[in-house]
Amino acid sequence: MARNLKVHCSYLIFILTNLRRMCYQRLAWLFIGTFLSGFSSIIAAAPTSQLEAVKEAAEAHVQTLVAVPEYGKLEVSAGNIDSRLRLSDCPSSLQATVPGRQSLNKSVTVMVSCKEDNWQVYVPVQIRLLTPIVVAKRPMDRGVIINHDDLIVQLVDSRFQRGQTYTNASTIVGSRIKRVVGMGQPIQGNDICMVCRNDVVVITASGNGLNLIAKGTALSDGALGEQIKIRNSKSNRIVDGTITSVGQVIVKF
Secondary structure, eight states, X not given: OHHHHXXXXXXXXXXXXXXXXHHXXXXXXXXXXXXXXXXXXXXXXHHHHHHHHHHHHHHHHHHHXXXXXXXXXXXXXXXXXXXXXXXXXXXXXXXXXXXXXXXXXXXXXXXXXXXXXXXXXXXXXXXXXXXXXXXXXXXXXXXXXXXXXXXXXXXEEGGGOOXXXXXXGGGTTTOEEOSOBOTTOBOOGGGEESBOTTOEEEEEEEETTEEEEEEXXXXXXXXXXXXXXXXXXXXXXXXXXXXXXXXXXXXXX
C-alpha cells in the first residue's frame, strides 16, 4: 500500500509540474502576442501620420503662393494619397514645390519631398479663392437707379467672376442699371452706367498744378475707369474724360 501511495504521489507531482509549465508557456505567448500586436499597430500608424504630414505640407505651400484679397478667403484641400505608400518619418522639415508652369486657378500638383531619406510624393491640391463681390440683393430691371438697399457684399468663387466687378457697394450707389440683373448675381461694369448718356456731370480738369471744376453733359454711357466724351456746358467744347465715380469725370490738360 505504501508503494502505491508513493506511485500516486509521484504521478501527482508530474501532473502539477506539467500544468505549471503549460501556464508559463501560455503566459509567455500571451505576452509576446500582445507585444507584437502593439508593435504592428505602431508600424501601421507611422505611415498614416507621415501621409497626413505630406498633405499638410502641400496645403501650406499653396497657401503661400495665392494672394488673398482683403476680406477674402482661401480654401485649399489636398487630395488622397495612396495609403499603400510606406514613407519614412523625415528627420527634417518636408520640402514642397510646384513643378513646371502650373496655374493656380482651380487645382495644382505639389511635389513634397524628404531630401535626407530620398523620397518624393506628388499631391493634387484643390484651390478655391473666395473674394468679396457686390451682388444684387433683389432682381433689378433696366433703368433702375441703384441704392444701398439693392446691394449686398458676398464671398464669390473667383473662378466664376467675369469682367469688372466691385468690392464696395458705395462705389456704384446712384448708378443706373443697363441690363437686367438677377438676385444674387454680381454687378458687373457692363451692367451699369455710372455716367449715362445725357447725364449732367461734374468735370474736374487738372494739369500744371491747377484744378478747374466745371459742368458738362455726357455724350455716352460709361462705368468706373472708362473714358467717355463730355460737352462742356459753358464753352460747348467736347473733351475726353475718365469716370472716377458716379456723375464725376476727370480731364487731363
